[in-house]
Amino acid sequence: MANLADLYRTLANYAEAEPLYKRSLAINEKVLAKDNPEIAEGLYGLAMLYKDQGKYRDAKPLFQRSIAMDKQSLGAEHPDVATSLNGFSALYLIEGNYKEAEIAYKQALAITEKTLGKDHPYIAISLNGLGNLYNA
Numbered sequence: 001m002a003n004l005a006d007l008y009r010t011l012a013n014y015a016e017a018e019p020l021y022k023r024s025l026a027i028n029e030k031v032l033a034k035d036n037p038e039i040a041e042g043l044y045g046l047a048m049l050y051k052d053q054g055k056y057r058d059a060k061p062l063f064q065r066s067i068a069m070d071k072q073s074l075g076a077e078h079p080d081v082a083t084s085l086n087g088f089s090a091l092y093l094i095e096g097n098y099k100e101a102e103i104a105y106k107q108a109l110a111i112t113e114k115t116l117g118k119d120h121p122y123i124a125i126s127l128n129g130l131g132n133l134y135n136a
Helices: 002-010 014-031 037-053 056-074 079-095 098-116 123-135
Strands: none
Touching: 002 014, 002 037, 014 037, 037 056, 037 079, 056 079, 079 098, 079 123, 098 123
8 A cells, every 4th residue: 555655656646645655554553563664664655745745844743753763663773764864854955954954864874875885776865865955
């Protein structure tokens, strides 16, 4: 269900994506342990949807919860934390909060370099975000 929501979000079919994200998240919150990474992933997906729609106030607490849950359940240096930080950084950038965007992008970059290596393709996500930030 969440994968289908991701597809709809990628296609900018937000009306179809949102109920799927919410339903998937509700199911996971009901049947999984409170600190299960699948819940954090669902929060991240919904946060990205809201960011893409310009619903920044709705996205921000979801990013924060996703990052906190991943840090607690997976550890502060897990690649999933970097993924969520990159998404949150993009939100900060859109809002013009350049200082927080830079901090979060650099944290994501450091995590990715440490856990996946300096040549991993995911490095480009943080570097691209930093480039966009510095351009702004």
